[in-house]
Amino acid sequence: MAVGLAKDKSSATSAQADLSDPGYLKIRDLIYQISGIYQPEEKLYLLAARCARRMNVVNAKTPAEYLEHLTVRGNREAELRLLLNEITIGETYMFRSPPQLEALRTVVLPQILEAKGKMGFKRLRIWSAGCSTGEEPYTLAMFLVEESDKLLKGFTFDIMATDLNDNSLTAAKAGIYGEYALRNTTEALRRKYFKPVDDKKLQVTDQLKAQINFDRVNLSDNSKMLFLKGMDLIFCCNVLIYFDLASKRRVVQHFYSNLLPNGYLFLGHAESLYQVDDTFRLVHFPGTIGYWKPSAGYKDGGKP
Numbered sequence: 001m002a003v004g005l006a007k008d009k010s011s012a013t014s015a016q017a018d019l020s021d022p023g024y025l026k027i028r029d030l031i032y033q034i035s036g037i038y039q040p041e042e043k044l045y046l047l048a049a050r051c052a053r054r055m056n057v058v059n060a061k062t063p064a065e066y067l068e069h070l071t072v073r074g075n076r077e078a079e080l081r082l083l084l085n086e087i088t089i090g091e092t093y094m095f096r097s098p099p100q101l102e103a104l105r106t107v108v109l110p111q112i113l114e115a116k117g118k119m120g121f122k123r124l125r126i127w128s129a130g131c132s133t134g135e136e137p138y139t140l141a142m143f144l145v146e147e148s149d150k151l152l153k154g155f156t157f158d159i160m161a162t163d164l165n166d167n168s169l170t171a172a173k174a175g176i177y178g179e180y181a182l183r184n185t186t187e188a189l190r191r192k193y194f195k196p197v198d199d200k201k202l203q204v205t206d207q208l209k210a211q212i213n214f215d216r217v218n219l220s221d222n223s224k225m226l227f228l229k230g231m232d233l234i235f236c237c238n239v240l241i242y243f244d245l246a247s248k249r250r251v252v253q254h255f256y257s258n259l260l261p262n263g264y265l266f267l268g269h270a271e272s273l274y275q276v277d278d279t280f281r282l283v284h285f286p287g288t289i290g291y292w293k294p295s296a297g298y299k300d301g302g303k304p
């Protein structure tokens with residue numbers, strides 16, 4: 001399920017909701033203001049279903065009453081966080097985009113490592129922004145550990161993996177996965193980087209976990225975004241699809257200033273920065289695209 005409003009199974013609750021109630025629009029606008037996630041009017045029934053769960057828990061009888069819990073009551077911040085946990089559901093799996101890894105192997109990393117090496121820097125910083133339950137950062141960690149004696153020889157790396165959803169982050173830190181998440185993961189990698197939990201689940205080894213720092217970051221929190229500088233690579237895949245143009249632009253501008261010169265931003269397979277941003281340079285790779293932040297001496301029209 002993509003981020004934004006998940007299809008809700010409790011159709012009874014959504015069917016009962018009065019979608020013309022202006023309270024839902026106010027809750028929709030509040031979510032947008034806080035998270036950048038925009039829910040069009042035709043999807044309000046999904047929002048109503050998600051709110052219904054929290055409304056039941058806090059015993060709010062109407063959207064207006066629930067809005068009070070979100071905006072006025074003492075525990076409003078906690079309640080908003082719990083609602084955001086309901087709303088953002090992250091479909092993801094390991095090795096979701098092999099062409100991105102191939103682009104890293106063949107072009108992106110050689111280019112970045114050469115430039116960093118010349119300046120005497122030996123550490124790579126990577127950010128998985130909107131990491132959901134952790135499959136994307138663990139994939140990157142496996143890929144980079146596999147490359148550590150080859151491409152990355154002499155370099156170390158750290159991965160920061162962030163999300164808005166507390167439940168997803170808890171699952172990511174636990175690192176326990178079933179066949180759905182692991183369907184693209186080879187037997188060799190399963191044996192090397194996972195240990196069995198039971199006959200259906202595998203858990204990421206502590207060594208691999210040690211490569212990643214998980215943290216809660218709301219991509220629409222400008223004050224936090226200002227402090228995440230010095231990245232070589234940012235992966236923000238399948239996250240911005242439910243943001244509107246204004247929030248996409250804000251987040252992408254932060255990514256630009258958070259990347260070091262020569263760094264790359266990767267988005268999801270169906271996403272692009274067309275009409276969102278023209279500061280990055282679009283770079284085509286087989287089966288994927290990346291967005292490059294030009295190095296200091298770059299002249300427009302040249303190749304990255």
Ligand SMILES: C[S@@+](CC[C@H](N)C(=O)[O-])C[C@H]1O[C@@H](n2cnc3c(N)ncnc32)[C@H](O)[C@@H]1O
Nearest residue numbers: 003088090091092130132164165218219237238
């Ligand atoms: C579809 S998942 C993508 C997971 C992974 N990047 C991938 O492509 O497989 C989208 C994730 O974005 C997160 N997200 C949505 N809005 C966010 C925001 N404002 N700040 C941080 N994370 C957000 C959701 O919680 C969800 O886990």
